Amino acid sequence: MSTGIVYLMYHEIQSPGRELIDDAPGYARYVVTIANFRAQLARLRAGNFLGLNVTDALAPDQETPVSRVVTTFDDGCETDLTVAAPLLREHNYNATFYVTTGHIGRRGYLTKSQLLELAALGFEIGCHSMSHRLLLDLPLDQLHIEIVVAKEQLEQLIGKRVAHFSCPGGRWNRRVAQVARDAGYESVATSRVSANHRTTDRFRLSRVAVMRDTSLSEFERYCRGEKLLKRQAQEAMLSVAKKALGNWGYQKFRSTMLGARGTPQG
Ligand SMILES: [Zn+2]
Incomplete structure (x- = not known):
């Protein structure tokens, strides 16, 4: 059986002299330092991994024996553009950046022009809801705003189709998947830990969070699906x-x- 593809999930990246959006421990444990991020990309390169975005990973011709990971970023932090994008480009890696539409322009998040720049660099922009509320218990009209209206807004902003959605907090249920499917999305990403296989439900993709305390050897094992x-x-x-x-x-x-x-x- 194939080991499938691991989708990595990143958030804000910490760089020297820059304040984090939130310094609460529950938030900071998801923030990887720039030094660790750099080392992780170098490790992928050394292991001859390709770094893909979600669209490329879901394309039907992914039968090559080359090792691949998908790099994804949630929340739409400013460091998507200022830190992650240049380092990804050094390695010729693509990524999908899931943006919380209602957070655009807030302190620490991407501004409109930064978002456009990120898209113009060739990175994929996905949607991470309108307000980052957990979706499971929302009434249908609110769910529509978080999933459908957010998609339309994002598409208007970047002038491109937005085909992928990731759930705030990773929280998923069938209703969320159905609303996303009806809105024309092609996938929904969660934070269930697993690799994704050809038979995996695209509207329930698994991802592995890269955390502040993830060691380099753990990171490499995760990327290999171990x-x-x-x-x-x-x-x-x-x-x-x-x-x-x-x-x-x-x-x-x-x-x-x-x-x-x-x-x-x-
Ligand atoms: Zn999030």
């Missing part, structure tokens, strides 16, 4: 831990509140 099951298990454990921590936080809050009210219990 250790993904272990990573899947880690992600699952993390989500359980988050829930547990949330519950603990709630309990602590609750007992503090009760204590403050001088509850006679105990």
Whole structure:
């Protein structure tokens, strides 16, 4: 069985002297430093990998035995253009940049002219919703704005068709996939950890997040499609831990509140 293609998922890239959009730990753990990003691209080059965008990866003639990865970026951060694009071009790699339409022009995000520049360089622009709200529980009219109206706005801005969507927070369900399909998208990317195969549902593509603490050897194994099951298990454990921590936080809050009210219990 083929090992498929791994789609890498990046976010903001940290470069010296530049403030991050958000310094909360939950955000910063997804921010890769420029030094690590550079080293990762060099490692791909050394391994004779090709770096593709989503359209190229989904094209039917991808039967060559060459190793390939897909490089994707979520959120539409300014560093897509100022940091990632020049380094990708050095290696002749393409990428798909999924942009949150409503964030264009905000501090730390791409401006309209930067977005146009990114598209003019030949990189692919995808859509990452209008407002970055999680989509799962939205009523249909809101879902339409996040998926369909955002696509139309982006297409008007860049003057090109936008064919690919990635889910905010990676959160996916069948309804999201259906709305995207009806809107004329050709794929939907999630953050489910796996490689994508020829038989994979294009409206539920998997991606592997490259994190701040991803080591170079881990990175290389991910790109080769190795250790993904272990990573899947880690992600699952993390989500359980988050829930547990949330519950603990709630309990602590609750007992503090009760204590403050001088509850006679105990
Ligand atoms: Zn995002």
